[in-house]
Amino acid sequence: MRAVALGPKTFLFCGSDADGQRSAAIYSLLGTAKLNGLDPELYLRHILEKTADFPINRIQQLLLWNFYKTQMDLA
Template sequence: MNARKNLTLIQALALIRALYATEAEIRGQRAEWRKAVRQEKNLPLMMSLKALIDEKQKTLSKKSRLSKAFAYIENHWDALCCYCHDGHVEIDNNAAERAIRAVAVGRKNWMFFGSARGGERGAMLYSLLGTCKLNGVDPEAWLRHVLGVLPD
């Protein structure tokens, strides 16, 4: 990568780091507050990132990896900005990615559910347990409780 591309990459990453720094500051706050802070701090950063991408795309080779990455960002720009307009939305989907990682890792082990219906039931159970984790509920305790109150 030449120095110009490297500088562009450094500039883009600095803006992205600043976005995540704001998110760290407002984590756990009310949605209205998160939206207000994002509008004040992150929306201008997003506009700076967009301006940087627009400017640099004019000079980059369309086949370069950086140009392709920037094109991806441009193609998904509205979705990337939606979190700035809604305090309930996270900046990324890392929580969902972490939740499904166990499914991806154990895929070979779960070929033995026995049937398509068994696989569907397994998927539902993993979804319920993943929801427990995302909501701070102990999945094992929840499952013990649910199985205890179900009719025989």
């Protein structure tokens, strides 16, 4: 995955303001995973697989540091 330089012009051509915000959220999520030593693709796949039917009162289990602990326990 290639790193993206974030800046004011990065999301200029996303289509709409909402699309730019979504792109920024995804890049932030992937960048945070990478900075914490996780495989960004693995983390994103995990999140996307779980969110559709995951109970909202347990959403904290999907946070990066909880996923990180789970991955480190498996390794």
